[in-house]
Amino acid sequence: MIVPTNRFSAYMAVTALVIAIALLITLETLPFAAFLLALGIAMSLHIRLSIRAVENLKVEAVIDSFTDKEPVVVRIRLVNKSLYPVLIAEYSLSYEPILRLEKGCKAGVLAVPSKGIAELVFVFGARVGTHKVGPLTIVLRDLLGLFKTQPLVLWKGSSFRVAPSIEATILKRLYLYTRSSGLVKAKAPGEGVEFYDVRDYRPGDELRRVVWRVYASRQRLAVWEAERESYQAIVYIVNSSRDMWTGAPRSTPVEHSARIIASIARYAATRGYLQTALAVNECDIGVFGDPAFGKQGFARVLEALRSISLCTEEKQLDWGEVLFKTLPLLPREHTFIFIFTKTALGTEQLLDFATKLSALGHRVYVVAPLVTTYDVSQSLPQKLIEIYRARQLEIASEELKGVNILRSRGVRVIAVSPQLVAQRIVQAIELTT
Amino acid sequence: MSMQLKKAPKQRALVSAALIATIIAIGLLALIEKGPVAPGVPVGASPLNPMALGTSQLVDLVAKNYSITIIHSLTELSRVRGELCTYVTISPEVPYRSEEANSIASMLKERCARLKILVADESTYSNTLLQALNSSIRINGDRILLVTAPRGGETTRLELSPYPPANITIRTSHILILDKASTVSGGGAIGYAYARSESEVLCLADPNGNVYKCEAAFAIASRDLVKGVEILAIGDGSILLNQVFSSNRSEYMFFTQELFSYLCENNPHCTVIFDAMHYISLSPRDLLNNPSYSLRELAKDPTTLLYLMPSVLAIILHPSVWLPPLIQLLSTLLEKALASIAGAAVILLLTLLIYRMVMGGARTSHDSRLPEQVEEEVGVFAELRKSIATGKVKLTKRDFASLCQTLDAMLKFYRGSGLWSEQALDVLAELLGDRKRAYRELQWVLKLYRKAVGKSWLPILVLWRRAVKRLVRLVEEIGKSISERIGVNII
Numbered sequence: 001m002i003v004p005t006n007r008f009s010a011y012m013a014v015t016a017l018v019i020a021i022a023l024l025i026t027l028e029t030l031p032f033a034a035f036l037l038a039l040g041i042a043m044s045l046h047i048r049l050s051i052r053a054v055e056n057l058k059v060e061a062v063i064d065s066f067t068d069k070e071p072v073v074v075r076i077r078l079v080n081k082s083l084y085p086v087l088i089a090e091y092s093l094s095y096e097p098i099l100r101l102e103k104g105c106k107a108g109v110l111a112v113p114s115k116g117i118a119e120l121v122f123v124f125g126a127r128v129g130t131h132k133v134g135p136l137t138i139v140l141r142d143l144l145g146l147f148k149t150q151p152l153v154l155w156k157g158s159s160f161r162v163a164p165s166i167e168a169t170i171l172k173r174l175y176l177y178t179r180s181s182g183l184v185k186a187k188a189p190g191e192g193v194e195f196y197d198v199r200d201y202r203p204g205d206e207l208r209r210v211v212w213r214v215y216a217s218r219q220r221l222a223v224w225e226a227e228r229e230s231y232q233a234i235v236y237i238v239n240s241s242r243d244m245w246t247g248a249p250r251s252t253p254v255e256h257s258a259r260i261i262a263s264i265a266r267y268a269a270t271r272g273y274l275q276t277a278l279a280v281n282e283c284d285i286g287v288f289g290d291p292a293f294g295k296q297g298f299a300r301v302l303e304a305l306r307s308i309s310l311c312t313e314e315k316q317l318d319w320g321e322v323l324f325k326t327l328p329l330l331p332r333e334h335t336f337i338f339i340f341t342k343t344a345l346g347t348e349q350l351l352d353f354a355t356k357l358s359a360l361g362h363r364v365y366v367v368a369p370l371v372t373t374y375d376v377s378q379s380l381p382q383k384l385i386e387i388y389r390a391r392q393l394e395i396a397s398e399e400l401k402g403v404n405i406l407r408s409r410g411v412r413v414i415a416v417s418p419q420l421v422a423q424r425i426v427q428a429i430e431l432t433t
Numbered sequence: 434m435s436m437q438l439k440k441a442p443k444q445r446a447l448v449s450a451a452l453i454a455t456i457i458a459i460g461l462l463a464l465i466e467k468g469p470v471a472p473g474v475p476v477g478a479s480p481l482n483p484m485a486l487g488t489s490q491l492v493d494l495v496a497k498n499y500s501i502t503i504i505h506s507l508t509e510l511s512r513v514r515g516e517l518c519t520y521v522t523i524s525p526e527v528p529y530r531s532e533e534a535n536s537i538a539s540m541l542k543e544r545c546a547r548l549k550i551l552v553a554d555e556s557t558y559s560n561t562l563l564q565a566l567n568s569s570i571r572i573n574g575d576r577i578l579l580v581t582a583p584r585g586g587e588t589t590r591l592e593l594s595p596y597p598p599a600n601i602t603i604r605t606s607h608i609l610i611l612d613k614a615s616t617v618s619g620g621g622a623i624g625y626a627y628a629r630s631e632s633e634v635l636c637l638a639d640p641n642g643n644v645y646k647c648e649a650a651f652a653i654a655s656r657d658l659v660k661g662v663e664i665l666a667i668g669d670g671s672i673l674l675n676q677v678f679s680s681n682r683s684e685y686m687f688f689t690q691e692l693f694s695y696l697c698e699n700n701p702h703c704t705v706i707f708d709a710m711h712y713i714s715l716s717p718r719d720l721l722n723n724p725s726y727s728l729r730e731l732a733k734d735p736t737t738l739l740y741l742m743p744s745v746l747a748i749i750l751h752p753s754v755w756l757p758p759l760i761q762l763l764s765t766l767l768e769k770a771l772a773s774i775a776g777a778a779v780i781l782l783l784t785l786l787i788y789r790m791v792m793g794g795a796r797t798s799h800d801s802r803l804p805e806q807v808e809e810e811v812g813v814f815a816e817l818r819k820s821i822a823t824g825k826v827k828l829t830k831r832d833f834a835s836l837c838q839t840l841d842a843m844l845k846f847y848r849g850s851g852l853w854s855e856q857a858l859d860v861l862a863e864l865l866g867d868r869k870r871a872y873r874e875l876q877w878v879l880k881l882y883r884k885a886v887g888k889s890w891l892p893i894l895v896l897w898r899r900a901v902k903r904l905v906r907l908v909e910e911i912g913k914s915i916s917e918r919i920g921v922n923i924i
């Protein structure tokens with residue numbers, strides 16, 4: 001576990017020379033030689049005691065993460081209960097490369113006093129989904145750098161989940177849009193559980209619906225009516241594969257899609273729709289239960305959005321597998337399925353997926369956030385910018401080709417500017433219902 | 434992409450190691466040349482000593498009302514000038530030499546219009562200065578002991594205390610407790626040590642502690658006026674030390690304030706000159722060479738140890754202390770080692786042998802830092818940027834063909850008919866708003882596309898980089914036009 005450094009080699013060479021001089025020339029240097037030897041032994045002892053102290057360190061990690069509007073704060077407290085301090089410990093924190101550390105140092109030197117506490121605080125810019133932080137690795141050195149330890153894992157790490165924020169502006173725009181365009185149907189009495197109105201009793205009305213308070217005050221029989229419930233089911237499928245993370249942090253297609261879905265899901269929950277969501281990428285397909293009403297459905301959607309993650313393996317998204325996992329969730333027919341995905345790669349598989357779902361009587365929409373529009377300008381030399389722009393347009397053409405193929409085969413594709421996506425989806429739901 | 438930590442990109446040092454080493458060597462030489470900030474740590478009643486036995490608090494107190502100067506050498510004294518000067522020497526630990534005292538007296542008389550002298554000393558070290566000033570006052574150097582008779586006959590032994598009370602009159606009378614004070618002779622007495630009751634008596638003891646004279650009171654402060662120079666002598670310096678100002682007794686503070694108010698005549702232009710020349714300072718060399726002496730000095734006041742140790746450490750760590758002896762030692766050793774080639778070879782062999790024995794086959798490693806997490810952008814454009822940044826990518830006819838495909842996809846997205854359809858001209862004319870230009874651009878694109886894919890050999894010479902740039906501008910213009918018309922940003 002302890003490795004002598006090259007410095008130790010040089011140090012011992014000097015010590016050996018001093019000892020040789022003491023033995024052959026003058027004994028005056030003997031105390032100095034003894035001092036050098038003792039110092040080397042002391043450093044070795046120090047690092048052994050430091051390792052013991054590190055082994056007895058109690059590590060307490062707390063991660064505060066809420067929505068993508070608040071930063072994620074990772075606090076790692078190192079409690080040294082031993083009598084020996086941990087000195088000159090070099091640390092390095094590992095985390096997902098897409099995270100951005102806003103405050104704190106990802107690598108540095110720390111010390112934990114004996115019977116004391118040291119706290120490392122790392123503040124990350126929050127990004128929607130599940131992300132991993134850790135491990136925290138340290139290397140101990142003695143005061144002269146003669147010895148060092150192999151990297152020791154102090155904290156194995158942990159994952160944190162960040163929910164997308166519901167954008168008040170999107171929600172407000174949705175309510176305004178649906179009211180002004182007359183898309184929201186007038187409330188009508190019917191079968192349901194929500195109170196709608198009180199009306200005079202008619203023969204045939206159930207007695208349990210009689211409002212006795214009205215009878216007591218007016219001496220007239222009246223019954224309460226329920227609002228007719230809408231049973232429209234919505235399933236959101238979010239593709240969080242690698243290219244969907246293109247762009248500036250918090251403004252990538254996947255994060256933007258998550259915020260749009262959260263806002264729409266909130267709106268749909270108030271409208272009484274059934275809803276759920278799936279989070280898919282190259283590594284995993286996350287399913288979070290059948291479509292559910294109101295708050296429960298909204299919670300399932302948020303749960304799915306919180307579990308979005310970046311796959312670090314070199315794989316391709318398997319839409320066949322997604323179909324296999326999606327089918328058991330769907331009611332018999334007329335489910336709205338919104339697939340938030342890029343259209344450049346695997347268009348044929350996506351087409352097959354959408355076609356099969358449509359054939360089962362569901363309304364499938366592919367929401368294609370064109371990744372080119374999410375790219376941020378980078379400081380490249382003018383000569384390279386021209387090349388970059390040309391290649392960027394080639395990628396855009398792949399996206400457009402995908403959209404065109406899907407459309408030509410009868411798949412509904414919502415490919416509009418990011419600010420219009422939410423509006424188009426609500427339009428699709430409300431007009432159809 | 435993985436969660437593995439990656440080594441940060443290699444950075445080239447702008448300042449070479451050789452340059453850094455040279456700068457360090459120059460720095461060390463400069464430090465040696467300059468010497469440590471303080472050659473030693475002042476001890477005793479020096480105005481530079483902030484510990485209990487020092488007089489730094491007195492200096493601070495006086496500095497509130499008058500200008501002060503601390504004199505470390507006669508050269509500094511020669512720079513002093515003033516309308517009214519008060520020269521202060523408190524318990525000097527180094528005797529005034531005769532010629533030095535004469536120089537001080539003459540310099541002060543020369544440079545100050547009016548001069549006053551305060552000597553607070555229990556030793557005879559400052560008598561030379563008093564003599565140089567032609568004063569009749571002398572510090573006798575004896576010790577006043579307060580002798581108390583035994584009570585109730587329990588014991589016949591007398592109690593001897595070196596802390597007698599004293600009454601000193603400056604403008605008003607001040608009752609103070611002295612500490613190992615000496616009597617003062619000559620001049621006009623202004624202060625007396627006295628016995629408080631009939632059971633007490635004051636005695637004088639010689640430096641060996643032998644009591645030789647007892648009386649009810651002894652003069653411990655005197656005043657003298659010699660040719661316009663007023664001299665005030667007190668046979669005890671302890672009443673002006675930091676320890677009395679730090680205590681909760683205020684009479685010493687009042688006494689000091691009145692004393693300097695008298696000496697400076699409440700004149701804000703008065704210059705008070707504190708002597709710092711006649712004190713010893715403990716240097717690290719003294720500490721190392723004579724530890725018993727140093728410990729004896731420190732034992733006088735253990736709190737001084739706290740002050741001394743960091744100060745001494747700072748001096749010891751200064752290169753001027755350790756580098757010259759080290760170089761000298763190395764030089765001597767090298768000289769001895771190279772006295773004969775055989776000797777040097779033996780030393781080398783023995784060194785190698787010891788080295789191998791001590792190392793015992795241990796494998797050493799380079800002490801590199803821990804790898805750091807690299808924050809990366811992901812996605813297709815990040816990879817594109819990486820490949821472009823390597824400088825291997827160039828604009829070619831393949832890019833031109835791809836851009837034609839892009840244009841085709843855009844037109845299909847907008848109207849369903851592509852670049853090679855019959856409606857292409859109409860769609861382009863609509864988007865560009867100029868039919869003639871649309872025709873020109875379309876012809877140009879189609880002609881170069883045929884060349885790019887190898888279906889035509891005309892035009893013979895094409896600068897593909899320039900052609901691609903022109904086509905990029907056209908595609909961007911069409912994309913913008915589509916965005917304005919259908920509200921979709923596609924590029």
